[in-house]
Amino acid sequence: MFLAHKIALDPTAAQRNYFARAAGTARFAFNWALGEWRKQYQAGGKPSEVSLRRQLNSFKRSEYPWMCDVSKYVVEEAIIDLGTAFRAFFEKRGRYPRFKRKDDRASFCAASGAGTFRTDGERIKLPVIGWIRTVEHRTGKQARRCGKHGVRFSGPLKRATVSCEAGRWFVSVMVDTNDVQPVQQPEAAVGVDLGVSALATLSTGEVVEGPKSHKAALKQLRRSNKTLARRRRGSANFRKAKRRLARVHARIANVRKDATHKLTTRLTKTYRAIGIEDLNVRGMAANHCLARSIMDGGFFELRRQLEYKAKLYGSRIVVAGRFYPSSKTCSCCGVIKETLALSQRVFTCDDCGFEADRDVNAALNLARLAASSAVTACGEERSGAKRKPRVKRSSAKQEEKSYDFSERL
Numbered sequence: 437m438f439l440a441h442k443i444a445l446d447p448t449a450a451q452r453n454y455f456a457r458a459a460g461t462a463r464f465a466f467n468w469a470l471g472e473w474r475k476q477y478q479a480g481g482k483p484s485e486v487s488l489r490r491q492l493n494s495f496k497r498s499e500y501p502w503m504c505d506v507s508k509y510v511v512e513e514a515i516i517d518l519g520t521a522f523r524a525f526f527e528k529r530g531r532y533p534r535f536k537r538k539d540d541r542a543s544f545c546a547a548s549g550a551g552t553f554r555t556d557g558e559r560i561k562l563p564v565i566g567w568i569r570t571v572e573h574r575t576g577k578q579a580r581r582c583g584k585h586g587v588r589f590s591g592p593l594k595r596a597t598v599s600c601e602a603g604r605w606f607v608s609v610m611v612d613t614n615d616v617q618p619v620q621q622p623e624a625a626v627g628v629d630l631g632v633s634a635l636a637t638l639s640t641g642e643v644v645e646g647p648k649s650h651k652a653a654l655k656q657l658r659r660s661n662k663t664l665a666r667r668r669r670g671s672a673n674f675r676k677a678k679r680r681l682a683r684v685h686a687r688i689a690n691v692r693k694d695a696t697h698k699l700t701t702r703l704t705k706t707y708r709a710i711g712i713e714d715l716n717v718r719g720m721a722a723n724h725c726l727a728r729s730i731m732d733g734g735f736f737e738l739r740r741q742l743e744y745k746a747k748l749y750g751s752r753i754v755v756a757g758r759f760y761p762s763s764k765t766c767s768c769c770g771v772i773k774e775t776l777a778l779s780q781r782v783f784t785c786d787d788c789g790f791e792a793d794r795d796v797n798a799a800l801n802l803a804r805l806a807a808s809s810a811v812t813a814c815g816e817e818r819s820g821a822k823r824k825p826r827v828k829r830s831s832a833k834q835e836e837k838s839y840d841f842s843e844r845l
Contacts, residue, residue: 437613437747438594443560445598445605446569454565455598455605458506459542465492465503465514467535473518485519506544507563509552513545543599546607550592560607562596568607602686603679618750625709627802629762629795630738632729636699637795639711639803644699649691650732653684660684692734700741704749711806712739713798714758754806766790767800 447455469488476483489512496503496511503511524530546562547553553560559567595610627639635646650657660681667674703710717735721727746753756762763783764773768790776783776794783797784790792800 438610439613439748440608440610442606442608444571445560445607446571447605451565451568452605454506455544455600456542457502458510458544458546458598459600460538461503461506462510462514462544463536463538463540463542464500465511466518468492469515469518470533470535473522485515488518489515507546507565509546509548509563510544513548517545541599541601543597545595546598547596548594550594553593553596555593555609560596560609562598562607570607602682604686618748619705621704621706621708621749621751623707625711625803625807626703626707627711627799627804627806628703629799629802630713630715630733630735631795632726632733634795635695635733636738637793637799639796639799641796643795646733647691647695648729648732649688650728652691653688657681657684657688692732693737696734696738696741700738700745704742704745704751707751709752709754709806709809710742710746711754711756711802711804711809712742713756713760713762713802716758752806752809754802754809756802756805760805762798762801763794765797765801767792767797767804 469485469492472488472491473483492511492515518533521530521533525532546565553562555561555570559569561567592612593609594612597608597610599606599608625639629637631637634643636644638644660677664674664677664681667677715735717730720730723730743753745751761772764776765771766773766783766785766788769785769788771785771787773786781794783792783794
């Protein structure tokens with residue numbers, strides 16, 4: 437399993453200058469390759485990332501000597517990323533690649549491959565730039581470097597990507613972990629019903645209140661947007677206001693991610709089976725009265741974290757169909773009501789007289805679905821049935837086929 441660890445950096449002024457130049461070089465290489473790809477395709481050719489890399493390497497020292505001031509991985513991986521984007525487009529997993537703007541998030545691949553970079557827990561060494569200190573931030577302005585509690589990796593390092601978010605530089609280190617040990621979950625199954633008023637309602641009756649970070653910072657966000665609108669575009673005050681607005685957005689995202697990580701980690705470490713719904717978030721956001729609250733909940737990110745943490749800790753995710761009537765079905769007798777208005781927050785069964793909170797009733801139905809499911813997300817039988825012997829896969833193609841099969845489930 438490949439895991440990415442995102443670490444905050446504490447670079448010097450010279451290192452920040454190098455990061456900015458490397459991000460600009462990666463953006464230029466990506467845009468050049470995208471323009472050349474379009475030109476060759478319109479001329480009837482068959483461009484590829486390998487041919488574009490060779491073409492750029494043949495004349496970059498003479499025409500673009502400043503590209504040699506940064507690591508070679510910056511240019512190579514930018515073109516490789518373009519090839520990955522085109523493959524996703526051809527496989528209908530993404531949209532057509534677009535040119536990168538200077539105002540987009542600055543990022544570049546600093547190193548790729550085992551042995552090209554290393555870390556000692558307190559620092560990370562990247563090609564050309566050398567050692568860079570890492571920072572572990574606490575609450576407020578308190579910060580300390582990663583000493584004995586520094587970052588430790590349990591596998592070979594594969595790739596390092598440096599990015600800038602709201603004026604802060606981060607490095608994302610991809611690690612190949614071969615010794616992932618599943619934990620022993622004490623509980624059997626749970627249903628999770630996501631909502632607007634509360635982030636999640638569990639089948640146990642527990643209600644998890646979301647942070648609603650966007651709503652909490654809405655006043656500050658509006659003030660920062662107004663300040664930016666009053667500044668002359670391109671001026672120094674415009675850049676200051678833009679950084680201030682970026683910091684507000686970064687804090688909103690960080691608060692939301694923190695709550696999501698805590699909830700998903702607790703669920704996957706506590707329950708062996710977790711039932712969730714396949715929500716149509718885009719369709720739900722079409723309701724302009726609830727769109728802001730729906731997007732503030734981060735439903736897609738919560739499901740994404742549940743899926744990869746379930747593989748990490750050995751639990752299984754059971755996704756109910758998009759048209760599964762979890763709210764209309766009675767969790768006591770199983771009778772489905774014909775109509776149930778959104779304003780009715782208490783579910784009352786007309787057949788058996790069962791009454792419960794609307795979200796709790798939906799979570800109970802999801803928990804029953806998760807407990808009755810006999811196949812995990814990885815295609816294995818559940819713990820109560822006889823397991824098949826695990827076969828060690830030797831090729832990446834076999835792993836890809838297994839991943840596609842799990843996605844279909």
